[in-house]
Ligand SMILES: [Zn+2]
């Protein structure tokens with residue numbers, strides 16, 4: 001018998017507004033959208049930010065048989081969590097069926113989410129109206145504390161502390177539990193308790209990390225967001241296993257997110273910074289949580305032959321140093337074969353020997369581990385790095 005496996009994909013991780021600044025490309029600029037495929041095939045989509053468009057463009061129509069159900073959980077109605085809806089192409093296919101869940105907003109009343117759909121597609125804001133949306137759509141209202149089952153999976157909602165309200169969701173699957181708590185400011189005792197219930201013992205705890213702990217205390221107090229430090233605290237208190245920093249500020253460059261991640265890893269053992277294209281697998285036998293990152297998306301790659309010395313940190317947190325060959329390089333990064341297993345999203349110092357005017361010269365580069373695959377040589381891993389300077 002094989003173990004049940006769940007797959008969590010990050011399609012959008014940026015908070016507040018999408019970014020196209022090149023300094024944010026590595027973590028990505030699309031607004032929140034996650035996809036969780038449970039072991040029984042049920043598909044959950046968390047939030048409908050611009051990442052939803054990308055998910056829609058990769059939509060795999062089920063071949064024959066009954067289409068798997070798709071359940072879309074919307075945390076709240078701020079733009080960054082709904083602006084992908086009209087651009088989600090599967091909503092225009094008549095064979096598709098979607099179940100939407102969200103809360104009744106006191107500003108909108110009954111059928112809040114349905115009204116949000118209609119308002120977004122009202123003329124003159126969008127060129128086609130709702131009648132073009134041919135997929136079957138069912139809307140269900142949820143309240144904090146509500147819980148329901150889909151197949152073998154249990155979903156629970158809890159209120160979070162955010163202007164105009166926001167729900168956090170906990171999805172328990174046979175392969176593990178994912179807690180999704182974006183757009184939340186700590187400090188309200190009752191809602192903080194709800195957050196802890198959401199995160200309790202979760203395998204993956206995705207938490208709002210938009211601001212620095214200093215900003216949260218001063219200039220960004222009352223804005224409805226959190227920090228890596230709060231996430232690490234809650235993860236420790238509740239026994240959550242892996243913390244994912246989420247809802248990156250649109251003004252946070254990749255370098256800034258790197259630094260938040262570095263600080264979070266000093267406070268809590270297992271932390272990732274949500275990154276567009278990242279996939280986390282839950283329930284695999286030897287490694288309960290596995291993270292994968294997408295390959296460098298656009299870079300022109302060239303085969304190369306450079307001797308290199310690489311220094312970094314292993315998965316287990318130990319420093320290492322080894323000599324190797326770089327065989328594939330682009331202006332943005334390289335693929336390096338290593339005997340050591342470096343930690344995903346950690347920094348590597350790469351010193352390459354390059355032919356120069358006066359013989360061989362050393363080129364010092366700082367790389368950031370974005371991908372780890374089995375290497376072509378036995379006992380080696382192929383490590384994808386992006387150069388940061
Ligand atoms: Zn948001």
Ligand SMILES: [Zn+2]
Nearest residue numbers: 076078162183
């Ligand atoms: Zn919000």
